[in-house]
Every structure is written in C-alpha cells, then in structure tokens.
Amino acid sequence: MSDAPFTAPPPPDSASARTAQVVIAIQALRALTYGFGAVLLGEVLASQGLSDTVVGGIFTAMLMGMALGSQAVGRWADLVGRRRTYRALFAILGLAGAAFALSGWPPLLIAAALTGTLSTDANESGPITSLEQTMLSGVEARARPRVFGRYNAVAYLFGSLGALTAGGPTALRHLLPTAPADQRWLLAYPIAAVACMFLTHRLPMEVEGPRRAGRKPGLVRSRANVRRLAGLFSVDAFGGGLVVQSFIVFWFVRRYGASIELMGVVFFAVGLLQAVSSLVAANVARRIGLLNTMVFTHLPSNVLLGAVALMPALPLAIAALLGRSALSQMDVPARQAYIAEMVDPEERIAAIATTNSARYVARPLGPVAAGSLMQRVALAAPFLAAGGIKIAYDLVLYWRFRGVVEDSRSHPTGG
Known part of the structure; x- marks a missing residue:
C-alpha cells in the first residue's frame, strides 16, 4: 500500500517525553472541567431566563470563537512564542469562565464565548487544542500515533468523568441547602485555568516553533x-x-x-x-x-x-x-x-x-x-x-x- 506502515517507535527523547507528559496532564484537567461545565452550562443558561435566541447566540459565538481563535494561533503563536501563547489562552479561559460563573448579562457572555477558549466538547477546544496538537507534533514521527492516541483517550475518559460529576452540586444541596447555586460552580473554569498555567511552566524550550531565515509563518x-x-x-x-x-x-x-x-x-x-x-x-x-x-x-x-x-x-x-x-x-x-x-x-x-x-x-x-x-x-x-x-x-x-x-x-x- 502507498501509505507505508510505521515500525515500532523508539524511546522518546527527554524533551519530547516531558512535553507529552505536561500537555496530556493539562488535557486531562481541561477535559474534566469541560465535561463538568458543559452539563452545568445548559442548565445555568436556562435558569437565567434567557431567550432561545440569546442562548443560541451564545453557543454560536462559542463555535465562531473556536474557529477564529485557531486561526489566530496558526498565524501568531510561533511569533509570540508557543509557551507564552499557551499561558495567555489559559488566562483568557479563566476570565471567560468567571464571566459565566458570576454574570448573566448577555453581551458579556457572548464576548466571553467569542474568546474560543470555552467548549462543550472535551476533545475540541479551539485555539488551545490547535496549539497542543502542534506541540505534540514535535515528537519523533513514528511515536506520533501513540502520543496522539493517549492525548485523545485522556480527553474522552476525563470528559466522561467530568460529566458524571456534574450532578454533584444538586446532590450537595440536598444535603446542605446553603451550598452554592449551579452557576457558581462554573468557577471551576478559572480554578482549572490557574492550575493549567502552573503546569505550562514545566514545558521545555524545545516546544517553541522552528524558524527558517527569510520565511514567514504560515503555509x-x-x-x-x-x-x-x-x-x-x-x-x-x-x-x-x-x-x-x-x-x-x-x-x-x-x-x-x-x-x-x-x-x-x-x-x-x-x-x-x-x-x-x-x-x-x-x-x-x-x-x-x-x-x-x-x-x-x-x-x-x-x-x-x-x-x-x-x-x-x-x-x-x-x-x-x-x-x-x-x-x-x-x-x-x-x-x-x-x-x-x-x-x-x-x-x-x-x-x-x-x-x-x-x-x-x-x-x-x-x-x-x-x-x-x-x-x-x-x-x-x-x-x-x-x-x-x-x-x-x-x-x-x-x-x-x-x-x-x-x-x-x-x-x-x-x-
């Protein structure tokens, strides 16, 4: 067949292995948060009395933001620096999550959604996903399918676990009526974002993009x-x-x-x-x-x-x-x-x-x-x-x- 099979991958070098460990750990934390937040988000928006048109606009903005954010990462991340861009995206995620946790004002929610950092899918999160996949692509070619397999498996697994835990706030209020309302539990986003920013400091400098003299970024x-x-x-x-x-x-x-x-x-x-x-x-x-x-x-x-x-x-x-x-x-x-x-x-x-x-x-x-x-x-x-x-x-x-x-x-x- 023309698509030649891969032979068994060699042991990864230390920088590639460290990059994979950090990115996959961050993916697990993000997927857990997205799985938890995706279930709560629909209920929170419904409880705020927003119209179907406004709710549809928020989710449309979320999807538009994922596409626009990915394009921005593709154009600018290698110029700004991948680690710096990664941390900035988590800072934006924290602010966007806080907006949904603390406000019901539609213009603010639409603006937060347009950042592209929020997602209702544990395995797809716009610019963050595009940047992570790029950093993981730096591993040796024969090891890539295995590394990407683990990356995606972690998303599915922890996303499912996050969705299962989304019933926790309601159960807690049955035991403790003074427990916070569902909307406040969306503060899980900024908390997870801070933890992810901390983990990004463990990424080696080798994740930064290669540069060739006289060549502009892009295709x-x-x-x-x-x-x-x-x-x-x-x-x-x-x-x-x-x-x-x-x-x-x-x-x-x-x-x-x-x-x-x-x-x-x-x-x-x-x-x-x-x-x-x-x-x-x-x-x-x-x-x-x-x-x-x-x-x-x-x-x-x-x-x-x-x-x-x-x-x-x-x-x-x-x-x-x-x-x-x-x-x-x-x-x-x-x-x-x-x-x-x-x-x-x-x-x-x-x-x-x-x-x-x-x-x-x-x-x-x-x-x-x-x-x-x-x-x-x-x-x-x-x-x-x-x-x-x-x-x-x-x-x-x-x-x-x-x-x-x-x-x-x-x-x-x-x-």
Whole structure:
C-alpha cells in the first residue's frame, strides 16, 4: 500500500517525553472541567431566563470563537512564542469562565464565548487544542500515533468523568441547602485555568516553533494540500454534526422511548469505547499506515452509524451505536499524526489551525440540517445522511491523498 506502515517507535527523547507528559496532564484537567461545565452550562443558561435566541447566540459565538481563535494561533503563536501563547489562552479561559460563573448579562457572555477558549466538547477546544496538537507534533514521527492516541483517550475518559460529576452540586444541596447555586460552580473554569498555567511552566524550550531565515509563518509548500484536506474535513464534520450527542439522545427517546438515565449510561460507555479506540489506533497505524487507518476504520463505523436508524428494537440500536463508537475515533490520532507528517515543521501550526477551523465552522450546520431532514424526509434520515456523507468523505480522502505523505517525505525540506 502507498501509505507505508510505521515500525515500532523508539524511546522518546527527554524533551519530547516531558512535553507529552505536561500537555496530556493539562488535557486531562481541561477535559474534566469541560465535561463538568458543559452539563452545568445548559442548565445555568436556562435558569437565567434567557431567550432561545440569546442562548443560541451564545453557543454560536462559542463555535465562531473556536474557529477564529485557531486561526489566530496558526498565524501568531510561533511569533509570540508557543509557551507564552499557551499561558495567555489559559488566562483568557479563566476570565471567560468567571464571566459565566458570576454574570448573566448577555453581551458579556457572548464576548466571553467569542474568546474560543470555552467548549462543550472535551476533545475540541479551539485555539488551545490547535496549539497542543502542534506541540505534540514535535515528537519523533513514528511515536506520533501513540502520543496522539493517549492525548485523545485522556480527553474522552476525563470528559466522561467530568460529566458524571456534574450532578454533584444538586446532590450537595440536598444535603446542605446553603451550598452554592449551579452557576457558581462554573468557577471551576478559572480554578482549572490557574492550575493549567502552573503546569505550562514545566514545558521545555524545545516546544517553541522552528524558524527558517527569510520565511514567514504560515503555509507555503503544503498550502494546496492543506486546503484540500481542510475542505474534506469540513464535509466530515458536517456529517458528524447531523448526529451530535444531544440529537442522538433526542432521537432515541422519540424513536424507542429510551429513558434519559439509560442514555446517560450508554454515552458513558461510548466515552470509554472512544478512549480505548484512540489507544488502539497507534497499533493499527503501525501495521497499516496513517491514511489507511483513517479510512479503513472509519468506513465500517459509518456503515454502523447508518444502521442505527434501521434497527427494529432499542437493544439492537444501542449495540450498533456502541459498535460504531468502538471504531469511530481510531481515525482521530491517525489524522493528527498525518497532518504533522504531511507538512514542513514550520507549517505545522498553520496546517493544524486551518484544518481544525474548517471542522469548527462546518459542524454547527449539521444539527440544523438534521432537524429539517427528520421533519421533511423521515425519522431515520439524519443517520442515513450522516453515514452516506462520511462514507463519501472516506472514499474521496483515500483517492485524493494516497502517496501525498510519501511525496512530502521525499521533499528536501520536509519534516
């Protein structure tokens, strides 16, 4: 196959190992906080009596901020310094979280959301994610799938744990009526941000971006390939947006009469399976290569996604969903390692920011389309459309990008 397998990675050098340890520790703390805060955030906004339009505007601002923040990181972080930018982002996260914890004034909440540092997804947090992935890309090429696998597995695991702990404030108030209201518990964001800022001081100076005399930051040699890849990623993200977690819960309740308690257990199991699949991805990539892992684990998961809608009974639908979850995230560490391998070291931060931003922009369009499909076509239509779109993405990706990494490796300036 043209996407050559990786051999077993050598032991990492001390700077790379230290970078991975620090970034993954920060990822665990962030994911725990995001998982906890995402559950509380919806309840807090609802309890403040804000209109649906205002709440929708806040979440739209959050997604816009993630895309704009990622682009800013791609353009400026290597000039300002990656460690300095990392600390600044956590300072902004602390201020944004404090705004949601202490205020209900819509203009302030929208401004805080536009920073791009808040997220309702433990594994996606805009500019912070783009910068972390860039720093992890500095490890030796054969070790990248394993490092990215751990990075993503930690996000899924700790995000699930954070969501489980979100019921704690309510339980505490049953025991202690004077305990703080849910909104004040969002102060977990600034507390976590301060802890993350402290951890960033352990990063070695080697995480700073490489610089070449006379070369400006940004995409140069790889611009065309990165833009094509970003376009494909936006299609995949739109397909995924048709079946976001909240929509799947809604669909299972409507189609099968599933209880919220059952779906909570199901999605905890989904998070565990996604964590395991992220770890397994490194071994798969070592055997069959990065692009093949991205495509040939994603294809069967998308078939199972479409099959969910065709199951005649709730247990079979849950089994299809869990089967899909066991495969669906194997492409993520491979995708992150593939981008780092495809471009020159000086281009990595711009390439990662560009491809992430494309996904952030396209994904919010999915839920709107899903509601229309369900209303105008059929109850099963969003799952079938999502599976079909994502299968088409896999096939075009394989057709268009076979051999691209080998071409990059043969380039005299490639990293």
